[in-house]
Amino acid sequence: MTTPNTHRFLIVADGQFGPLTSKTANSCLRYFPERIVAVLDRREAGKTVEAVLGFGGNIPVVGDFAEGLALGATAVLIGIAPAGGQLPPEWRGWLKTAIEQRLEIWSGLHTFIGDDPEFGPLARARHVRILDARKPPADLPIADGRAADVDAYVLLAVGSDCNVGKMTAMLELRRALVARGKTTSFVATGQTGIFIEGWGIAVDAVVADFIAGAAERLVLQGAEGHDIVLVEGQGSLIHPGYSGVTLGLLHGSCPDALILCHQATREYIGDYHGREPWVKIPPYRELIDIYERAMAPVRPTRTIGVCLNTYDMSDRDARGAIARAAEETGLPATDPVRYDPEPLVAAVLNAARQGKHR
């Protein structure tokens, strides 16, 4: 279940590949371009991904499914939601061909490919896995605190808002910790993370009673054979739309420590600019307090570092923001994508050495 994802993907984005129209495809191209052999879009065929999106380099856009497969794909990833919600007949033909050739199908659609009356039985007959990233397991438990019992040291990324870099922070940390010889797992809790790892649960897609139970199960799985578990965060405790997911993830995963993630230029929760800005993001110390207090009655935890996303700032402003975050919190801070992740890596190693809270 937790074996690394080593597939090479043909991404289907037929008729919709573009900067604003193929969000899932674009996330994959941003986070694991080295594993993508081609994008299928008959409209943009012949171009490169870079020419269409402005990033992605020379990955080709092809107009023919067989041509894409021939580039060495071992799995087909559905990178857009088809217009109208139904799989078009051509797509059905492509998916059938793929399964018959024993390629895995990965999908983030709300309609599950594995439940399709044609593809489900065909895949079972051919022993081909269909990964429906948004499909919750059928037998999730109500969380009962078992996540606190694992021997691994568990960290959760928490944030000021959605989309501030929680997943990226944990992936960068994993890379650095593995380089230091620490067996470290990344626990995916959202669709893109699941595509990166090949396993996980989209915790925002489970029935509300089972958010914490899903987090608990993920931590138990991620802890097997690993010293350190890095749990991808979701939402924010101050995001009114998604805060329930965030609290369930917090209580279910029982993290030994938290890493606070923030986009340094963001002042308000980003989803609420429709009428006027709504929820103002409080200062770092207050945010840390909100998370630690939410956890305190269940199992104490502490914040050990701040991870900033400074992609939209000048070098000088970014360094200033990092220095301010470190000063205001008294914690190590960095932008691990742009600068040296070392301050956070050292904080994790140090916390793990001190051992779990028992």
Added chain:
Amino acid sequence: MTTPNTHRFLIVADGQFGPLTSKTANSCLRYFPERIVAVLDRREAGKTVEAVLGFGGNIPVVGDFAEGLALGATAVLIGIAPAGGQLPPEWRGWLKTAIEQRLEIWSGLHTFIGDDPEFGPLARARHVRILDARKPPADLPIADGRAADVDAYVLLAVGSDCNVGKMTAMLELRRALVARGKTTSFVATGQTGIFIEGWGIAVDAVVADFIAGAAERLVLQGAEGHDIVLVEGQGSLIHPGYSGVTLGLLHGSCPDALILCHQATREYIGDYHGREPWVKIPPYRELIDIYERAMAPVRPTRTIGVCLNTYDMSDRDARGAIARAAEETGLPATDPVRYDPEPLVAAVLNAARQGKHR
């Protein structure tokens, strides 16, 4: 949608009617016995509900479906989950008869009666409503703060734990406020509340991303034509299994004020005695702080009263517990089922008179 529930029910609990085996039926019999004409259980036929459960008075248990209907039922309520999950053939016959006679079917099953290939089309053809209490609406929004814009004064029951009397507190308050001439709605967020009112959403059964959106929609509906909206609470912010539901309900409903509910003898969260007690319930002031702080970044709210459940205490101990709660919090406190609800009623009227937080 918010018209009062005036049905008279035949409850189906065939083969399982008993103190420990028919939880949904028993809740209905406890909360609205005056609307129940009979319980159907061929095994216990001929007895009274009181003889089987120890409460419920002379409501008869019948062994024949037609006999039950003949007692004046206008709706059939499924009060147990059938063994094995599938509707037994006899049940299918009963439900078909009921729909053909234009009786509504009310169900809290996880398998939705309205989606049944026989009953769904039949009910539509006969213009008969099927109320699947656990089925979330298909088009729930992501919460965006509109609940704060209603003119009605909105109160939410919050609690130390599940099952401490949050629903009962709000029902008692509604009764007292209506008696004072205040147009007051009770907003049901769980199965029993939905059965009592005939509308609502089981917020723990929605997909996690939509908890707050469901709460928002309920408040908008409950506010129509009402001065005061009393929202049924769910779970607790310190219950690790269900805290996500509680926070989503809090942020989505944007309550002007909170009523804190607690069972006075309870020291630990009740669902976690399997290995050893886990989460200790903190003192009142700390609980109030946890709720008010969770809401503060989104929209400030305040706690205006404490509602105690003292059913398992002597009169002397109960009065002592109420006095202590009032002293520790500086707020009005009572057990509105056992004693005069007046302190809480006055607190609500007073808070509503001061007006909404804008």
